[in-house]
Amino acid sequence: MSLTFTLSRKQSRDIVRHFIVLVSYIRQDVDLGVERDIFDGCLRQREEETTRARERELKRERELERIMQRLQKLDKETGEFLPSPSSVNSQAVPLSESLLSTVFTQRSPVTQNPLLSALLFSQKSQKPPSQEQAFSELLSLPDLQYYLDVLESEASSLPLDDITEICHQNLPEPQRENSTDALCGITQTISDSFEVAQPLSSIPSDPVEILETCIQMFSDPRNPTPSPSNTIYSCSTPENQVILPKCQINSSDSTLSEFCPYTINTSSLSKPEQLNRAPQTLLQFEECHILLGFDDSASVGSVDLEPSLYAADTLSNGQSDKDELESILSDYTDLLPLSLHSEAVEATLCETVTGAAEVRRVCRDEQRVQAMSLPFGVHDIINLPVEAFNETISSCKLNHTQHSLIRDIRRRGKNKMAAQSCRKRKMNSLTDLEEEIEDLKREKEQIKEENEKNTRELHETKVKLRKLYNEVFRQLRDEHENSYNPREYKLQHSTDGTVYLLSRRTADKTNTPTEDLPIAV
DNA sequence: TGGAAGTGTCATAGG
């Protein structure tokens, strides 16, 4: 099980630049005080978060001042006019916009890298912002500015080690202590690892294709699989392979590999060094993470990638269909941003990619499950049949807390699905009732029209009958050829069809035809 | 900024 990409020097610079953009915006987001929304109902925690937000706000203001100073300095050096409001405004851009907008520019390494851009921007609704806006936002990052400048100007001739050293020397003292070290750490890691083997142009641009490619690689029997549940990326050859552990928020696992699933070739290292390289890489990135001001204590969002991997295995075994693929892709794109170990990025990208509330809930439950070191995931806890579930939890020796947690997760998950189905039923019922109302209205209109029609026909029939009645009376003659007076006589229709001429006086008294008077017409 | 819509969760009734 391995995923292998090797890089040219230019591509490596692009990747470094890409990491810088991402890391810088993580930092920017934290500095901006963009908070991850965690609902726990605990007032004390809210107060603490409020205090933390104030501190972030103060830090953000200091950062803004530094940015303005840096921008002015840049103007003097380049002789170009850089409108300062853009950088200031960019500080107000939420990370969900600023991060995406920046890395989605045409010249962004992310967009130049189809794999990364496809994974990060799988949502069609995310439109790329203008390049100008993104560039202005990029310029708002002083550390990044230095680093990119060096990359642009000297990277073609200098080793990456020297680049990091230049960055380190050029930055002011306080910032050396922060981001530059971390960035240089990343650079050092990547600089050890480039070798051209497969052009990036061969990487598919479509996320589904990317996933399929990954699945094929994961399931390729030619690739060794040291530990499927703990490995996502490894290198091309056994000699040069560095196994990058699966990304997990709560442990010192690979963040780098999540964003850069390329080969880290350590052929120049000895075997022990090779074995140590991955932890070093991760450690460096962890240091970067910490030094850049990320708040680990508030990090939320432990994510288990195993379901996706298992599903990928299922796919590779030919048991897949399009829905499964889409589901897995969704999981994959959902989980990808969570590996940043940053609550800000996690929250923002979670909300960007999927429904925020559900993702947060899943993240919290996943975190709890992982914190308890439970051997199964939230999905299993919720969706296993009762018997299988009871069998599973009985087979594991769980303490009371673990048992309660699992029961709680299962109860809430079940109830959540029940609520969803209940609401769906309610909506369907409402829709059916509305349709029934419309049908009844239509039926009422039809009956009304029919009634009017019948009324009209009845009226016409009465008119005809009156005319006929009068005509009959007009033609009736007695034995003396005299006509009958309609006021004294009337016609009455019997059930057998016979029409009688009745005297009104007699008919009114007896209400029946008399023997002498009836005259059949 | 208020309101509508959506969602998760809890409490409760009923099977």
Place this chain on the structure above:
DNA sequence: GGCCTATGACACTTC
């Protein structure tokens, strides 16, 4: 009595 499902009510978020 315990478990599950359905549903009303509430809180919260997002638009």
